[in-house]
Amino acid sequence: MEVINASVLVNVSNTDLGQCDMYCRVILIILYSVVLLGGTTGMVLMSCMMSKRSSQSVIATFVLNIIALHSILLVSLPFRVSYYFSATWSLGSFACRLVSSIIYSHMYFTFVFYVAIVILRLLIYFKKLQVQQLKKHYAVALSIIIWTVGGLIFLTVFFLQYGTDPSHSKQQRCFEFYRDLKRKEIIVINYSMIVTMMITVVILFLLQLVVIFQLIKALWPDMWAHQEFRAQIKSFFFVLVIVVCFIPxxxxxxxxxxxxxxxxxxxxxxxxxxxxxxxxVCCLDMLCFVGGVVH
Structure with missing residues (x-):
């Protein structure tokens, strides 16, 4: 830490209150480094595990989408670590906006696939959907739709809205697009996403708790021996990941x-x-599954 303090992190004036200061950057370097190491390990182990099983289920297809999303984010993290270490961005405004958009697109895409998995298992539990009706090509088609629609939305938001102020390109700094929050349309977009996520999470959290308590009551004390209970626990884990990582x-x-x-x-x-x-931090979810943290 002393090396960072003495030689590198001093590049930015402490009087610039608009920028992440030395203390902030040290925290971010540590956090992103842990996610990069743990997330990469989890991705590799989970990919190997799934390749051996060759699962054709819909859930497995959604999990593969999540692995792909995590992988894209992990590729972008070294750029963030390098920037917070040197306090200088030299790759241009386009690259800055691209790397910045990845972290937000990853969050919302991952949220959508988490929600899809949870809703799918809830529909099966409430007998609104039969497992026999689920075909892999349905999941593939839905995945393509999510990637296409989501890609268009984020292309519009991040490349036509965020970071368009000329002041961003004149400075060797990055990830300061919160300055655009002075614009009314950006505020509306942010509030819309906040409300949507909050309502969705509250509903799914309560439904998942009801289902788990019903299963405990019906299957006690051998609930862990039943696949249905384990499946709902895994779904609840995804909801908890959203609560812990996205809601704050x-x-x-x-x-x-x-x-x-x-x-x-x-x-x-x-x-x-x-x-x-x-x-x-949600990139550590696969590491939790592989490591047996989630039963």
């Missing part, structure tokens, strides 16, 4: 939007960057 960012985002200002924002910037970084 969205809750704080409301406070950030309401209180951010150009003059006094150093603490808010710190907390906002940490909440954004926290969303990447």
């Amino acid at each position: 960012h969205h809750v704080f985002r409301v406070h950030f939007i309401q209180n951010y200002s150009e003059r006094e924002n150093s603490k808010l910037v710190l907390y906002n960057e940490i909440c954004v970084a926290l969303t990447t």
Whole structure:
């Protein structure tokens, strides 16, 4: 830490309250490095495990999508670590916007596939859908639709809305697109995503708890021996990942939007960057499955 403090992290003036300071950057370097190491390990082990099983299920197809999303994010993390280590971005504004968009697109794409898995298992539990009706090509078609629609949305939002201010390209800094929150359309987009995620998570969380308690009551004390119970526990794990990794960012985002200002924002910037970084921790989900953390 002393080497970073003495030689590299001093590049940015502490008087610039709009930028993530030294303390902020040290936290982010550690957090992103842990995610990069743990996430890569989890991706490799889970990919090997799934290749051996050659599963044709719909759930497996969605999990493969999540693995692909995690892999894309993990490729972008070294750029973030390098930037926070040197405090200088030299790859241009387009590359900055691309790397920045990856972390947000990863969060929302992963959220969609998590929700798809949870809803699918809930429909099966409530007898609204039969396992025999589920075909892999349905999951592939749905995945293509999600990637296409989501890609168009993020292309529009991140490349036509965020980071378009000329001041972004004149500085050797990156990931400071929160400055665009002064624009009304950006505020509307943010609030829309916050409300959508909050409502979805609350509904799924409550439904999942009801299902798990019903199964415990019906199967006690041998519930772990039943595949249906284990499947619902895995679904609940995905909901918990959303709550732990994604919700803090969205809750704080409301406070950030309401209180951010150009003059006094150093603490808010710190907390906002940490909440954004926290969303990447979901990449450790596959490591939890492989390591047996999730039964």
